[in-house]
Amino acid sequence: MTRLVYLGNVSSLQLSEDRCSGCGMCTVVCPHTVMVLVDGRTVISDLDACMECGACARNCPEDAITVESGVGCAQAVINTALGRSSVTCCTITGESEEDTDGTPPVGSGSGCC
Amino acid sequence: MGDTQCTSSASCSGTETVSELGPSSAAEQPLPPSIIGTLDTPAGPVPQVSTTLSAADIFGMFRVRWGIRRMNYTVRPGLYAVGLPDRQSEILVTANYRMTFDLLRSALDGLDVWVLVLDTKGINVWCAAGKGTFGTDELVARIKDSRLASVTDRSRIILPQLGAPGVAAHRVKELSGFRVVYGPIEARDIAGFLAGNLRASPAMRVKSFPIRERAALIPMELVPSLKYAVLIGAALALLSGLFGRGTFTSDALHAGFTAAISLSLAVVAGAVLVPLLLPWLPGRAFSLKGFWTGTAAAAVLLALSSASGTTLTNLETASWVLLIPALSSFLGLNFTGSSTFTSLAGVRREMRIAVPLQAGALILGLAIWILALIFSRGGSL
Ligand code: SF4
Numbered sequence A: 001m002t003r004l005v006y007l008g009n010v011s012s013l014q015l016s017e018d019r020c021s022g023c024g025m026c027t028v029v030c031p032h033t034v035m036v037l038v039d040g041r042t043v044i045s046d047l048d049a050c051m052e053c054g055a056c057a058r059n060c061p062e063d064a065i066t067v068e069s070g071v072g073c074a075q076a077v078i079n080t081a082l083g084r085s086s087v088t089c090c091t092i093t094g095e096s097e098e099d100t101d102g103t104p105p106v107g108s109g110s111g112c113c
Numbered sequence B: 001m002g003d004t005q006c007t008s009s010a011s012c013s014g015t016e017t018v019s020e021l022g023p024s025s026a027a028e029q030p031l032p033p034s035i036i037g038t039l040d041t042p043a044g045p046v047p048q049v050s051t052t053l054s055a056a057d058i059f060g061m062f063r064v065r066w067g068i069r070r071m072n073y074t075v076r077p078g079l080y081a082v083g084l085p086d087r088q089s090e091i092l093v094t095a096n097y098r099m100t101f102d103l104l105r106s107a108l109d110g111l112d113v114w115v116l117v118l119d120t121k122g123i124n125v126w127c128a129a130g131k132g133t134f135g136t137d138e139l140v141a142r143i144k145d146s147r148l149a150s151v152t153d154r155s156r157i158i159l160p161q162l163g164a165p166g167v168a169a170h171r172v173k174e175l176s177g178f179r180v181v182y183g184p185i186e187a188r189d190i191a192g193f194l195a196g197n198l199r200a201s202p203a204m205r206v207k208s209f210p211i212r213e214r215a216a217l218i219p220m221e222l223v224p225s226l227k228y229a230v231l232i233g234a235a236l237a238l239l240s241g242l243f244g245r246g247t248f249t250s251d252a253l254h255a256g257f258t259a260a261i262s263l264s265l266a267v268v269a270g271a272v273l274v275p276l277l278l279p280w281l282p283g284r285a286f287s288l289k290g291f292w293t294g295t296a297a298a299a300v301l302l303a304l305s306s307a308s309g310t311t312l313t314n315l316e317t318a319s320w321v322l323l324i325p326a327l328s329s330f331l332g333l334n335f336t337g338s339s340t341f342t343s344l345a346g347v348r349r350e351m352r353i354a355v356p357l358q359a360g361a362l363i364l365g366l367a368i369w370i371l372a373l374i375f376s377r378g379g380s381l
């Protein structure tokens, strides 16, 4: 089957290579093989495949990754624009809150249902 | 463990609200998850669950896929046993959405494992991870609450990879002592993962979106769009009846019939064909994919109306030729929420361009429809 890829050149994913230890955790959690380990160094190899789920940033022990994570859902964008925040299924919350577990904020939180 | 996709259970296009559900109602009224026994453990009695799905379980999956009482389909959070696990058995972590739990346990036939169910308010793993309810804090709290450490000598727990957006593995280790291992995305791969020394093949780590999964999502797209289609069709029939030149009945019937055909075409194009044909429709933007299927649907309308001896006026035809692709494009755009690879930044970019065009076509189409009502027909059906 043709590999499904969404719009190109939009992902907010960024990797600071000088902080990266090459542990490979981000390559494990990414559902779209965006990052690969090359000679012990992690590189973004397929930025356009990134869906901004935030798994890599959340699990990077060195805080080397930032991404404005959220759900790629038109209904969520509409619900948020209409101010239907709590009752409807899908919304995107704007604030970048510091996570209670101490990891750096992964950008805006969001929820699908 | 055992997510199918974020979306089968939590598609953004679902329109039901959860306002009447308190945050704890999911945990208070769980459906019994096919419990076949109880194990006595140092952590107290642990329910033992079957790996076979009953007819009721399968009907339940079917029901929630159609969006019926989807929000209440939960399992009580806590520790469960599959088979006869001991102190060396692996520990799998999952969400308390009943369908997720059922898919996981049905993939564990013949295995002896512990299953720790987190309270994700009845939401599947991936969506809950995005929201943070399948998250570090809940996991650490549930490990303590369930007294997991007292039933196992192991210090590792296996999480579904799609839980990773909510869980920081290194923080869980610091806070609970348990090491998080991310297992495969699909429940059906878990047995192979366990047998293969906890190694996931690259294919187990990639979230694909095969036609089988896309087809399973169609009901969730179809139900809300049909509701709106019925409302719109009824409104158009009523307007025609009231303001048309013929009798109320003949005008309402004509407009209602035309609207029923046209809206069905638009809904099929946007809510059925876009999911099914997703990889093959040109363009990356979902609104564009919906536009193509909508254009094809409009062509079908033209063919139908000429084949049936043209009961449609030119203005009516023109209005539907605009409305069908616009509606289908919008439904296509909505499918972003059910897909497994769209980014928020991408959806925002797509919407900035697509929504004004869709709205423009919609307004123009309705304006022409009103003109058709004012200027044309003499009331023949
Ligand atoms: S998880 Fe962080 S430190 Fe580890 S390889 Fe990825 S970017 Fe580097």
Ligand code: SF4
Pocket (backbone or CB within 6 Å): A013, A029, A030, A031, A032, A033, A034, A035, A049, A050, A051, A052, A053, A054, A055, A056, A057, A067
């Ligand atoms: S945000 Fe998600 S899809 Fe993008 S690189 Fe990170 S893990 Fe992969």
